[in-house]
Amino acid sequence: MKLATWNVNSLKVRLPQLLDWLDRERPDVACLQETKLEDSKFPAQAFRAAGYTAFFAGQKTYNGVAILSRAPLTEAAAGIAGYSDPQQRVLSACVDGLRIVCAYVPNGQSVDSDKYRYKLEWLAAFTAWVKALLTKNERLAVLGDFNIAPDERDVHDPKAWGGQVLFSLPEREAFRALLSLGLSDSLRLLEPAGQLFTWWDYRMNAFRRGMGLRIDHILLSGPLAQRCNAVRIDRQMRGVERPSDHAPVIAEISRLP
DNA sequence: ATGGCGGCTCGCAGCCGA
Numbered sequence: 001m002k003l004a005t006w007n008v009n010s011l012k013v014r015l016p017q018l019l020d021w022l023d024r025e026r027p028d029v030a031c032l033q034e035t036k037l038e039d040s041k042f043p044a045q046a047f048r049a050a051g052y053t054a055f056f057a058g059q060k061t062y063n064g065v066a067i068l069s070r071a072p073l074t075e076a077a078a079g080i081a082g083y084s085d086p087q088q089r090v091l092s093a094c095v096d097g098l099r100i101v102c103a104y105v106p107n108g109q110s111v112d113s114d115k116y117r118y119k120l121e122w123l124a125a126f127t128a129w130v131k132a133l134l135t136k137n138e139r140l141a142v143l144g145d146f147n148i149a150p151d152e153r154d155v156h157d158p159k160a161w162g163g164q165v166l167f168s169l170p171e172r173e174a175f176r177a178l179l180s181l182g183l184s185d186s187l188r189l190l191e192p193a194g195q196l197f198t199w200w201d202y203r204m205n206a207f208r209r210g211m212g213l214r215i216d217h218i219l220l221s222g223p224l225a226q227r228c229n230a231v232r233i234d235r236q237m238r239g240v241e242r243p244s245d246h247a248p249v250i251a252e253i254s255r256l257p
Numbered sequence: 258a259t260g261g262c263g264g265c266t267c268g269c270a271g272c273c274g275a
Contacts, residue, residue, distance in 0.1 A: 009263080009264070009274080010263090010264055010265080012264095013263090013264070034264095034274085036264075036265070060265085060266085061264090061265050061266065061272095061273090062265085062273075062274090107273080107274060107275060108275090109273080109274085109275085115273095145275095147274095147275070164275095165275075166275060199275065201261085201262075201274095201275070202261085202262035202263055202274095202275095203260075203261040203262045203263090204260095204261060204262085206262095213275075215275075242263090245262085245263080245274080245275075246275095
């Protein structure tokens with residue numbers, strides 16, 4: 001079973017690339033972030049034609065998330081239960097006995113901003129909610145753009161990024177707290193050493209120069225982590241014409257009994 | 258120290274992302 005996450009940075013612009021990518025990679029489940037589309041404009045028909053059912057919650061200009069699945073989605077819901085948020089950042093649904101969570105964690109802008117305080121509050125609510133989900137769903141995967149680089153290996157220049165938003169200690173501690181619920185950072189299970197990135201700034205030729213961050217993650221509960229046999233970052237998609245600034249991440253899990 | 262790129266909007270400049 002192939003699970004993927006991709007911050008597409010505008011589904012309207014990236015739809016042709018996404019359809020090509022779905023055709024090539026054929027993930028069973030793909031979680032999308034930053035669709036930036038109102039629900040009335042979501043291209044559900046294009047995905048149906050490609051063999052995918054979609055669950056989505058969007059808004060104009062910012063945010064917006066979607067789960068695409070080849071198999072039917074059940075128990076689908078938007079948002080963090082018990083946490084009111086006008087920003088469309090979270091979806092959850094079940095597919096094939098797995099509980100999927102698709103998340104677009106707030107960016108935080110800078111550590112001295114209101115947006116950063118919102119990010120930390122949001123992460124606390126999200127973590128409490130995922131904890132509750134885990135009590136009912138032992139096969140759980142959280143996929144998305146976390147806007148957090150967990151440690152030095154995930155940052156091209158850790159000295160320059162020290163204390164900055166995306167790499168500040170409170171954010172990294174929030175990420176660690178999420179893992180401590182019983183989730184594994186799937187990519188690091190299989191690739192524990194070395195710099196790996198999923199995002200590169202559009203500016204300064206950052207991609208060509210290898211200046212990136214690893215902020216998109218696939219977290220797996222124990223039973224899924226045990227059966228995870230491959231995880232990769234699809235850097236090819238960052239190198240195409242008019243790319244998203246994020247590359248997709250794809251995890252493969254051997255079939256569960 | 259700044260802005261750099263790209264996407265968005267009842268746009269023609271400014272906000273936001275990361």
